[in-house]
Amino acid sequence: MRKLATMLVALMVIMTTGWAGNAGAASKAIVIDGSTTVGPIAKSFASYFMKKYKVPVTVSESGSGNGAKSLINGSCDIADMSRSMKPQEIAAAKARKINPVANVVALDGLAMIVHPSNPVRALTEAQIADIFSGRLNNWRQVGGPNFPIVVIQRESNSGTQETFKELVMKGRAVVSGAETQASNGAVKNRVSQTRGAIGFVGLGYLDASVKKIAVNGVLPSAATVKNKTYRLSRDLYMYTNGKPAGVVGTFIDLPNTPDGKRIIQELGFVPKY
Amino acid sequence: MQNSNGMIDDGASKQGRSSVFIVSARKRKLQKISQKSGEATLFLIASFVAIIVLFIFWFVARDAVPFFDSLHTFREFFTSSEWYPADDPPRFGALAIIYGSLMITVGSALIAVPMGILASICLSDILPFNVRQYVKPVIEMLAAIPSVAYGFFALVVFAPLLQNSGGPILMWAWWLIATPFLLLMVIVASELLTTSIAKGAMKKTAHLGLILILGALALLLLYFVGNHLQGLMIMSGTNALNVSIILSFMALPTIVSVSEDALQAVGRDLREGSYALGATRAETIIKTVLPAASSGILAAVILGIMRALGETMVVWMASGNSSHIPDPWFNYLESVRTLTATIAGDMGEADQVTGSARFHVLFAMGLILLIVSFVSNLISERIVVRQRKVLSGQ
Numbered sequence: 001m002r003k004l005a006t007m008l009v010a011l012m013v014i015m016t017t018g019w020a021g022n023a024g025a026a027s028k029a030i031v032i033d034g035s036t037t038v039g040p041i042a043k044s045f046a047s048y049f050m051k052k053y054k055v056p057v058t059v060s061e062s063g064s065g066n067g068a069k070s071l072i073n074g075s076c077d078i079a080d081m082s083r084s085m086k087p088q089e090i091a092a093a094k095a096r097k098i099n100p101v102a103n104v105v106a107l108d109g110l111a112m113i114v115h116p117s118n119p120v121r122a123l124t125e126a127q128i129a130d131i132f133s134g135r136l137n138n139w140r141q142v143g144g145p146n147f148p149i150v151v152i153q154r155e156s157n158s159g160t161q162e163t164f165k166e167l168v169m170k171g172r173a174v175v176s177g178a179e180t181q182a183s184n185g186a187v188k189n190r191v192s193q194t195r196g197a198i199g200f201v202g203l204g205y206l207d208a209s210v211k212k213i214a215v216n217g218v219l220p221s222a223a224t225v226k227n228k229t230y231r232l233s234r235d236l237y238m239y240t241n242g243k244p245a246g247v248v249g250t251f252i253d254l255p256n257t258p259d260g261k262r263i264i265q266e267l268g269f270v271p272k273y
Numbered sequence: 274m275q276n277s278n279g280m281i282d283d284g285a286s287k288q289g290r291s292s293v294f295i296v297s298a299r300k301r302k303l304q305k306i307s308q309k310s311g312e313a314t315l316f317l318i319a320s321f322v323a324i325i326v327l328f329i330f331w332f333v334a335r336d337a338v339p340f341f342d343s344l345h346t347f348r349e350f351f352t353s354s355e356w357y358p359a360d361d362p363p364r365f366g367a368l369a370i371i372y373g374s375l376m377i378t379v380g381s382a383l384i385a386v387p388m389g390i391l392a393s394i395c396l397s398d399i400l401p402f403n404v405r406q407y408v409k410p411v412i413e414m415l416a417a418i419p420s421v422a423y424g425f426f427a428l429v430v431f432a433p434l435l436q437n438s439g440g441p442i443l444m445w446a447w448w449l450i451a452t453p454f455l456l457l458m459v460i461v462a463s464e465l466l467t468t469s470i471a472k473g474a475m476k477k478t479a480h481l482g483l484i485l486i487l488g489a490l491a492l493l494l495l496y497f498v499g500n501h502l503q504g505l506m507i508m509s510g511t512n513a514l515n516v517s518i519i520l521s522f523m524a525l526p527t528i529v530s531v532s533e534d535a536l537q538a539v540g541r542d543l544r545e546g547s548y549a550l551g552a553t554r555a556e557t558i559i560k561t562v563l564p565a566a567s568s569g570i571l572a573a574v575i576l577g578i579m580r581a582l583g584e585t586m587v588v589w590m591a592s593g594n595s596s597h598i599p600d601p602w603f604n605y606l607e608s609v610r611t612l613t614a615t616i617a618g619d620m621g622e623a624d625q626v627t628g629s630a631r632f633h634v635l636f637a638m639g640l641i642l643l644i645v646s647f648v649s650n651l652i653s654e655r656i657v658v659r660q661r662k663v664l665s666g667q
Contacts, residue, residue: 066620150509155594155618156359165359173357176369179511179608180594182618186428193433194509 029056030251034067034080035159036183037202038236041105042080044263045254055247061183064159071239072096077248079239082108082159082202083166100239103252107270109203109220110164110232113191113210120144122214125231129168131198134175139196151178152190152199160184163234164200200232204268222270236269330643337640340365340633350637356596356610358619358631365634369598371641373513373609377588380517380605381524381581386574388521389528393570396529397536398544398558409533416526420586427519427591432510439507439606444499451498455491463487507606511593514605519587524577531576535569535660536562568660572653579646582613589614612638 030049032042039061046057062070067079068086072093085093085100093100112128114120120142123131130136132151140146153174154161165174181187187199192209203220206212212220215232224230244252254260261271341347346365349355353366392412396405435442463483470476539562547557563570593608596615600607616635 148508157619162359173360176354176356176597177595177607179509180596180610180618182589186590189429190432190509190511194436196508 029058030078030248031076032057032059032078032080032238033062033070033076034060034078034239035064035082035236036061036185037064037082037108037160037204038080038105038238040204040267041236041264041269042078042238044267045251045260048259048263049251049254053247053250057251063155063157063182064162065157068093068100068239071100071241072098074098074241077240078251081237081239082234083162084235084237085239099242101241101243103238103240103244104235104272105238105255106236106264107225107272108234108236109225109230109270110160110167110200110234111203111206111220112198112200112213112215112232113188113206114198114213115191115193115195116209116211117195118144118211120213122217124216125168128215129170129172132169132174132178133172134177147196150194150197151175152187152194152197153178153180154184154187154200155180155182158183160200160202164232167232167234203270206268222265222268225270235272330647333636333639333643336633336636340630340637346630350634354596354598356615358634363631365630367612367615367634367638369596370610370612370615370638372598372602373592373596374582374611374613374642376513376599376605376609377516377520377592377611378578378582380513381520382574382578383521384518385521385524385528385577385581389525389573389577390532390570392525393529393533393536393573394558394563396533398554398562409530412529413526415522416530420523420584421590423519423523424587424590427515427587428511431515431519432591435507435510435512435515439510440503440505443502443505447499447502448495451495455495459484459487459491505606509593509608511591511608512606513592513599513609516588516592516609517605519591520581520584523584523587524580527580528573528577531573532566532570535566535573538569538660539565566660568656568663572656572660575649575653575656579649583642583646585613585617589617594618612642 030046032046034042039059042059046059049055049057061080064079064081064083067076067081068089070076071079072089074096079100084102090100112123118139120139123142127136127142131142131149132153134151136142137149138146139149151174153164179190181190181199184201184205188201188205188207188210191197191199198213201210203222203225206220215230218224218230220230220232225233238252240248240252243249255264255271256273261273264271341350350365350367351371352368353364354369354372355364355366356370357364396409396412400408463480466483467476467480470479543561543565544557547561548554552560588611592611592614594610594614595608596610597607599605599609616638619631619635
């Protein structure tokens, strides 16, 4: 019995000191949460930042919606978002005395991707909307082989999904049989493995395992996104509480530095400035 | 008593006394206090666990009830399969999602239950003891693999495999499972059908003929179903079948472990009694051991099914998450969405931030899951208790 009691006390001591230790660390480090699209930029920035300024940075990717939520709850310093904050979110933040400020990190194109074996090269926005709303369900209908289309969308917490719905669907509902994946990586993975699949990812996720589709005759690339000829493009944000200052300010300023621009370009995104 | 004796010994030897029974009043008091405080701590921890369960119920129900504030939303939730929580106005038809949960639970049970029960019979009654010692821990190790690892496997390895060679895989699976089963059926059926015929040459020929006819029928069945399965095209590997198979592996260790314990609990006496009456091993297992262990096995099955129903990561990664009822309704080759995956996937948007209904609907789903698993747990608990009573009564 005595042993047990000692052990319990020891356990409590360890737990309380552990918590205290955590709390101490959190105030110094930069905590980032949010979009899986912005995630790669945040992660590369983080490793660059940690090397240069010796400040620990943690990056989690839970979707733009979760990022906004974390910022509002005060559990992160920077919320990565691939869409702008909604009025309701801003209202909720204000109610909690948090003042979300949008900082544009980079530009991104929303690339439509299909399986590499798919001969279809180009689609119009209207065709994409028809495919995702279920009106077209065979590749034959858009000039491809006689093969059913597997539509892949993102979870509703995804900023990429919201951008897609806003830019392409324009109020139409995505077909209920559409597969739903939780991240850009998962969409790319599924499309690269599924013959009939079509999905959408951020520019940074394009590689040889999937085939990008020209939209309204324009292929997504850094150049076409920057000169606005590629229609499906958007700003990527890092939201902060108030105007970023201190280490967070230095971090947010990275896209304006030459190294930051290089990192953004290397990842396949487009620097804003 | 042993504990306090030990302590007394300890104290006595330190002080170099000869008698072990003399203890100072102070020491006895200390002992009592430490004993009481230890008991109190343990009681606190135990009641804490119970309180946690109550609190979970309370908090989930508190946020779920507001969703059902009108009959309209209630009806829509259970009868419509239009799940568009982000639209304006949002539609919260969860029928397809509830159906998806049901579908993969049934699917995984169909695979895991027969497999698990047969494996546990094999472990308890057929394998020699020293082999069982190694096999059981290996099966139980399936439970130690984190679910995200299963999900990753299902998404990255199993789904493409199903897409690229799903037909042949299904065909081989059908042959492997159905051949021994049909063979057994043919033998047993021909045996049963000829029992009424008197002994002699007549019986022998009838028996042989029946085996041939039934065997031919079975072969035809094997061939045609196999052929049909081979011709199937699987459009997307992230579907209900994929998840059902993976979930059945995850449910297996629970089912095997618990039902094997139940079979062991039947005991030697009953088995030896059965053998003494001239029963064969098959008869002993089927007619004596299984009925005696049936409630324990049922409890194992319920526990295994709950494992499948509550699993989130695997279904979220590999079920495809499309909120529709497959067409036709038993089509396991289409993707489905489950309650658990919907809660995980929609939680990000569903805060107080984006309005209440979207937040509360997820709690309503959680409440459904909670109630189902709570009731099932109660039932299996009841069953186990009853079995213990029956066995100890004998």
